[in-house]
Amino acid sequence: MSARAQRQAARLAATAGRLATLTLPAQPLWAAGARAAALQRLGAMGLPEKRDEYWRYTDPERLTAPETRPAEVFRITDERPMYEGIDRLRLVFVDGVFDPAQSDPVEGQGIEITRLAASGEIHWARDLYGTLEAAGQQPVARPLAALNSALATDGALIRVTGVVQRPVSLIYRRASGTADVSLHHVLRLEPGADLTLLENGPVGARSSIVIEADLAEGAVLHHVRTMGRDHQRKAITHLFARLGARARLKSFTMSMNGRLVRNEAMIWLAGEGGSAHLAGAALGDGVFHHDDTVFITHEAPRCESRQVFKKVLRDGAVGVFQGKILVHREAQLTDGYQISQSLLLDENSQFLAKPELEIYADDVKCSHGSTSGEIDPTQMFYLRARGIPEDEAKRLLVLAFLAEALAEIERADIAEDMHLRLRRWLDKRR
Amino acid sequence: MLNIQNLHVKLADEDKQILKGLSLQIAAGSVHAIMGPNGSGKSTLSYVLAGREGYEVTEGSATLEGEDLLAMEPEERAAHGLFLAFQYPVEIPGVGNMTFLRTALNAQKKARGEAEVSSGDFLKLVRAKAKDLKIDAEMLKRPVNVGFSGGEKKRNEILQMAMLEPRMCILDETDSGLDVDAMKLVSDGVNALRDAGRSFLVITHYQRLLDHIRPDVVHIMAAGRIVRTGGPELALEVEHNGYADILAEVAAEAQAGAQA
Numbered sequence: 001m002s003a004r005a006q007r008q009a010a011r012l013a014a015t016a017g018r019l020a021t022l023t024l025p026a027q028p029l030w031a032a033g034a035r036a037a038a039l040q041r042l043g044a045m046g047l048p049e050k051r052d053e054y055w056r057y058t059d060p061e062r063l064t065a066p067e068t069r070p071a072e073v074f075r076i077t078d079e080r081p082m083y084e085g086i087d088r089l090r091l092v093f094v095d096g097v098f099d100p101a102q103s104d105p106v107e108g109q110g111i112e113i114t115r116l117a118a119s120g121e122i123h124w125a126r127d128l129y130g131t132l133e134a135a136g137q138q139p140v141a142r143p144l145a146a147l148n149s150a151l152a153t154d155g156a157l158i159r160v161t162g163v164v165q166r167p168v169s170l171i172y173r174r175a176s177g178t179a180d181v182s183l184h185h186v187l188r189l190e191p192g193a194d195l196t197l198l199e200n201g202p203v204g205a206r207s208s209i210v211i212e213a214d215l216a217e218g219a220v221l222h223h224v225r226t227m228g229r230d231h232q233r234k235a236i237t238h239l240f241a242r243l244g245a246r247a248r249l250k251s252f253t254m255s256m257n258g259r260l261v262r263n264e265a266m267i268w269l270a271g272e273g274g275s276a277h278l279a280g281a282a283l284g285d286g287v288f289h290h291d292d293t294v295f296i297t298h299e300a301p302r303c304e305s306r307q308v309f310k311k312v313l314r315d316g317a318v319g320v321f322q323g324k325i326l327v328h329r330e331a332q333l334t335d336g337y338q339i340s341q342s343l344l345l346d347e348n349s350q351f352l353a354k355p356e357l358e359i360y361a362d363d364v365k366c367s368h369g370s371t372s373g374e375i376d377p378t379q380m381f382y383l384r385a386r387g388i389p390e391d392e393a394k395r396l397l398v399l400a401f402l403a404e405a406l407a408e409i410e411r412a413d414i415a416e417d418m419h420l421r422l423r424r425w426l427d428k429r430r
Numbered sequence: 431m432l433n434i435q436n437l438h439v440k441l442a443d444e445d446k447q448i449l450k451g452l453s454l455q456i457a458a459g460s461v462h463a464i465m466g467p468n469g470s471g472k473s474t475l476s477y478v479l480a481g482r483e484g485y486e487v488t489e490g491s492a493t494l495e496g497e498d499l500l501a502m503e504p505e506e507r508a509a510h511g512l513f514l515a516f517q518y519p520v521e522i523p524g525v526g527n528m529t530f531l532r533t534a535l536n537a538q539k540k541a542r543g544e545a546e547v548s549s550g551d552f553l554k555l556v557r558a559k560a561k562d563l564k565i566d567a568e569m570l571k572r573p574v575n576v577g578f579s580g581g582e583k584k585r586n587e588i589l590q591m592a593m594l595e596p597r598m599c600i601l602d603e604t605d606s607g608l609d610v611d612a613m614k615l616v617s618d619g620v621n622a623l624r625d626a627g628r629s630f631l632v633i634t635h636y637q638r639l640l641d642h643i644r645p646d647v648v649h650i651m652a653a654g655r656i657v658r659t660g661g662p663e664l665a666l667e668v669e670h671n672g673y674a675d676i677l678a679e680v681a682a683e684a685q686a687g688a689q690a
Binding site for chain 1 (some may be wrong): 504507520521533
């Protein structure tokens with residue numbers, strides 16, 4: 001047996017040992033088949049290891065270990081409330097369980113929401129739950145997403161049939177320090193539907209969140225995720241989205257602090273004229289390790305994709321970006337853009353980037369770039385020469401660095417909220 | 431206003447002396463011009479006065495209204511009324527021109543203990559001043575100097591000067607890269623700011639700019655020092671004969687001095 005085969009056998013044995021200890025949630029009944037299938041997928045590929053090609057820069061050990069260290073309980077007052085003054089439909093999850101008492105009544109024109117736990121025997125999400133995740137295992141395995149499909153205890157199942165003005169706001173709270181939380185949300189946007197989805201709040205001591213989003217022709221999904229003040233965060237997220245013709249997706253994530261965060265996105269532009277924008281702004285210091293892993297597949301002609309990821313790192317923080325644009329032979333006239341940049345505020349911080357293009361169509365426009373640098377001393381001097389003190393000048397330049405990513409937030413009120421938060425983070429770290 | 435005595439400056443991380451005993455006094459309300467060949471240290475003088483890193487003052491002093499400029503941070507110098515119009519204005523993507531101007535104005539006011547300008551008053555002020563310099567609303571909205579032509583960048587410098595109302599203005603080769611019309615516009619902007627309480631130091635290669643901004647005193651700089659001082663006619667002399675004649679004279683004088 002080759003060394004490689006031996007390693008894989010050892011991995012599968014270890015994974016099988018882990019899986020034997022797991023009990024699949026009983027609810028909902030309609031998902032039992034999908035959960036069993038996910039478990040089987042996971043058993044066949046095994047849990048991720050540091051030697052895997054897409055885990056070289058981020059050690060999965062803390063995400064895959066059987067137990068996780070408890071985190072401090074997070075009080076609501078530990079973080080300034082987000083999106084105050086923005087009318088939204090709040091869905092609150094406490095330690096991974098939907099809490100109707102803290103949530104708004106689920107109602108609205110053109111939108112239908114149920115929770116994953118307790119959604120009966122028959123449900124529209126049955127055809128979707130686990131399917132995009134399963135499809136997303138090729139060409140790069142995402143074992144932790146399969147684990148999530150098998151184990152997720154709760155989540156929001158959202159079907160949108162019209163243009164919904166009021167954003168759906170998923171709010172996470174951590175009441176106990178030991179929770180290992182898995183949430184799985186499923187979104188189905190019917191033709192022409194339009195939804196803004198917000199996510200914020202600390203989840204568990206360790207958490208895994210999967211979103212599967214199916215966007216029909218002409219549907220629009222605007223997703224804004226905030227990973228705010230949770231210094232102990234260990235989190236992995238997966239966004240799987242399939243876009244029909246002329247569908248549009250914008251997903252923006254702001255991460256500040258946390259120990260280990262990996263945000264994966266797997267997007268298929270499956271219909272002509274679709275558009276997918278993935279963006280992230282991450283700021284961290286100290287033990288902060290932040291990883292964005294994005295895979296965009298152009299399957300149809302005339303689609304546009306954009307990846308804009310910016311990281312501000314200091315005091316030993318590590319940033320990782322792995323981004324790929326795959327253009328199928330049929331996807332002529334693809335317009336693909338990818339930029340990943342880091343601003344290193346000191347010499348101890350590190351940025352690792354792996355940009356990839358794989359193109360089989362001959363008439364495409366694809367560009368990618370990755371840079372790592374410090375604050376430009378010439379710009380700094382120019383601002384100071386106009387009377388702007390050093391701290392303020394630095395803050396302006398950091399915000400300027402993040403501007404291209406922040407520009408992917410469409411709603412002005414949400415963008416303003418992000419700006420305030422960023423400014424506060426920078427003010428605390430002068 | 432500005433008093434520079436025997437200023438010696440070298441590059442911080444290189445053993446290269448650039449200014450070698452430069453002295454200069456500018457009275458309130460007057461306009462001085464400095465001309466000189468490339469490499470004479472003109473731009474270094476402007477950067478050292480504004481507080482740019484990378485230079486080391488080894489001897490001498492520079493004061494603004496009696497206060498030690500060299501001991502101040504760049505932002506403190508600005509708040510004390512020093513303004514440098516850059517030869518190469520810096521592009522800052524992601525920072526809007528308006529935000530930049532307002533942040534700068536209010537930071538200076540705050541440093542001086544004055545009340546900040548409200549956004550309404552600021553808008554009125556900036557629109558009025560921008561109009562005089564033919565800077566349109568679109569340019570004000572764009573990121574600082576990004577995508578600006580050479581002339582637009584220089585006009586933007588003068589707009590900043592007009593907004594910040596400094597006491598001591600240093601113009602570092604503001605005429606470089608300007609066509610005739612832009613030069614006129616920029617000069618008009620500068621002339622509009624001439625005032626009994628405000629002084630100017632105009633650094634230039636060419637006499638051309640001095641047709642528009644008429645100086646009271648003209649200095650010729652060479653090898654890190656001021657070697658000749660005179661009236662506006664000195665600039666005309668340079669225009670006609672180049673620097674060679676003056677430099678030769680200076681060298682001859684130095685030799686004569688050494689022999690005596």
